[in-house]
């Protein structure tokens with residue numbers, strides 16, 4: 001699908017008035033409703049993990065017309081593309097897809113080849129920057145309010161994630177919400193079952209964190225939920241290295 005062009009609406013002066021304490025104690029549905037006042041300057045930005053799918057369902061049930069934005073690295077699993085189609089049909093929405101800059105991608109492939117992420121940590125980070133972080137930054141340029149599916153139980157790095165925090169991206173402030181930050185896997189499963197939320201079939205194959213093909217693999221019993229990412233680096237890892245860069249901003253969220 002063609003990348004959605006985004007009209008930048010008038011920026012409402014809401015960041016300064018946001019009561020972070022109140023937002024941090026609000027229920028997920030209330031946070032989504034509050035976010036709705038930002039209009040086109042707010043979006044659920046999701047890679048279609050379970051949390052993102054739940055928030056899309058919550059917004060739909062509440063009649064909220066929030067933008068749904070994703071970064072399509074062009075290396076996603078077939079199942080992820082099929083899930084996007086199912087979600088669009090189920091909720092009658094159009095997902096905005098931000099893809100890598102074609103010229104930057106062409107240069108990277110010409111210089112390093114398609115499988116550069118196997119070579120070294122710096123090359124993997126370069127690939128993630130070209131395919132994920134830069135398109136994500138472009139998406140964030142259209143937003144004042146960034147809604148994510150981060151949860152504290154997803155990795156040790158995310159243990160301090162708050163539901164609402166002001167973050168800086170490219171020298172401008174953004175309000176970042178993680179409405180399900182304090183949800184457990186049991187709460188997630190219960191919501192999905194209760195509302196028949198469409199999720200990726202890859203979870204049934206042992207995946208707990210779903211990103212690009214090859215770079216995401218199923219995990220074994222007892223492993224960290226993000227252990228399946230860049231598995232060939234596991235022997236060297238500290239937990240910080242289990243992030244692609246999209247959520248590394250020093251905010252704890």
Ligand code: SF4
Nearest residue numbers: 117127128131212215
């Ligand atoms: S997860 Fe892998 S393929 Fe995807 S952007 Fe990062 S290094 Fe590249």
